[in-house]
Amino acid sequence: MTTLKLNSQDITEGQLKDKRFSFNSFGNDGDNISPQLSWENAPEGTKSFAITCFDPDAPTESGFWHWQVINIPASTTSIEQGASGKIASGLEMRNDYGSMGYGGACPPEGHGMHRYQFTVWALPVEKLEVPEDASCALVSYMLNATALGKSTITSTYVR
Incomplete structure (x- = not known):
């Protein structure tokens, strides 16, 4: 039996991710790639x-969604660095910053280490049936219900 396996040239399990993958706002000066x-x-x-990035350590009651991309065709097996905003056949959802696409790491200064869970989801449907303005919570629910x-x-970041 084979198991779905996610790989990356840019992030490593349990390791600090480079600042270029962090957000460029709220006092942080990353490249948001x-x-x-x-x-x-x-x-x-x-x-x-589908691809998601979630921070379970955010100081909220529900964590923080940094990225959700759904409806990526089954023929796709990779995305390049900086692909957010250029994923032609997938649908990027609004993140918890309130913008479409990828929003990099930006934990509060002095808040300690945060984990960023990048997940690829294999789905039995070509299109996940959610409104284009669906909340991150609804998309997450649908992913967990159908995957x-x-x-x-899981990479990490600290400021």
Whole structure:
């Protein structure tokens, strides 16, 4: 049996990610570039993929969504560094900063280490049935309810 596997040339499990992948606002001066991601061994029946980035350590009651891309065709197995805003066949959702696409790491200064969970989701549908202005919570719910498999790389960042 094969297992969906997420890989990256830019982020590493448990390691600090480079500042270029952090947000450029709220007193942070990163480049806000989305990392390169690739995946392999999709489960049988996969018809599309989704990518998410979530910070469970954000000082909110519900964490913080940095990125959600849905409806990526099953024929896609990678995205290049800086692909946010250029993913032609996927739908990028509004992040918790309130903007479309990738929003990099920006934990509050002095708040300590935060984890950033980059996940690829294998889905049994070509299009996830959510409104284009769906909340991050609704998209997350639908991903968890329908996924055939998922794989995560958790990188870290601190200010």
